[in-house]
Amino acid sequence: MIGFETADQLTEALAGEGYLVDSELAVVVHLATLLDRPLLLEGPAGVGKTELAKALAAASGRDLIRLQCYEGLDDSRALYEWDYARQLLHVQMLRDRIGDELSSYESLSAASAALAGTDVGIYTEDFLVARPLLAAILSPTPTVLLVDEIDRTDEAMEAVMLEVLAERQVTVPELGTFAARSAPWVILTSNDTRELSPALKRRCLHFQVSYPTAEREQRIVAVRAPDVEESVIADVVGLARRLRELPLRKSPSIAEVIDAARAAAILGRADQPVDGPDPALLSMLVKFGTDLDHVRSAMATTVATQGERVSIDGTLPVGSPTARAFGAGRARSAVRS
Secondary structure (H helix, E strand, O other), rough: OOOOOHHHHHHHHHHHHHOOOOHHHHHHHHHHHHHOEEEEEEEOOOOOOHHHHHHHHHOOOOOEEEEEOOOOOOOHOOEEEEEHHHHHHHHHHHHHHHHHHHHHOOHHHHHHHHHHOOOOOOOOOHHHEEOOHHHHHHHHOOOOEEEOOOOEEEHHHHHHHHHHHOOOOOEEOOOEEEOOOOOOOOEEOOOOOOOOHHHHHOOOOOOOOOOHHHHHHHHHHHHOOOOOOOHHHHHHHHHHHHHHHOOOOOOOOOOOOHHHHHHHHHHOOOOOOOOOHHHHHHHHHOHHHHHHEEEHHHHHHHHHOOOOOOOOOOEOOOOOOOHHHHHOOOOOOOOOO
């Protein structure tokens, strides 16, 4: 396990794991590790928030513990729960012994009172099932705790997490308080689907993550898809950026752009004719039917406005940047705009 003395050292370590971090974000991540403060990353889905936590764990040699949030998440799934089956088995094994111990009492109330005051050993750490938050606290070695998509839970669940975030501890009423056995680095992600509580934000460092610049996104795709030609990457990234300007239900993520670039290179080997966008490739960037209709409508409007010759499917101008991204890119001989 290693720490990072400077933000540049952190940037270099993350690059070694294939994650190219923005310089401003690198400084904030570095501060979070030095100040031992949780880091809240907010921004649209697909900009690399989760991947940052994974890369940070790998670069620092820490284990990654992930809590995937969802609507209806409760403390038994986030913190801990008791292994009731093992507890019941334990009680059954003690049944005969308990009967002997209580046989000397003349009344049921006296026997019940005696049993209530007897520690039968069912509420011990042996029967405690640690969920992600408690697991990070109990881990004997430092970890990276990823609380992913926290905005999908409600404020009640946020309140449950505050003790972990602020005090680095978890209280189990039957056993007491467990303080962190090592100091986890905590990263929370949010897709901005709802406003998080001030109490949660007050305990965290905050960074608003957005899509990378065209240049950095091309570098990211090149790192993750090293076999794809630069011209193909540039065209696919350019198309994705234009799609993100449209009011889609879901904009293309960086991971989807990487997949589209790989697919463009693979289809290019088939030496298919250039006739506009390939539906298989377009499906990698646009995932909803209503979005696809909107994209085609927007592109058709652009064609009509600019008066360019359209491709066979009637939606894209032949020779346009979009056509090149999914046409010439397939032929691996993209024409640069």
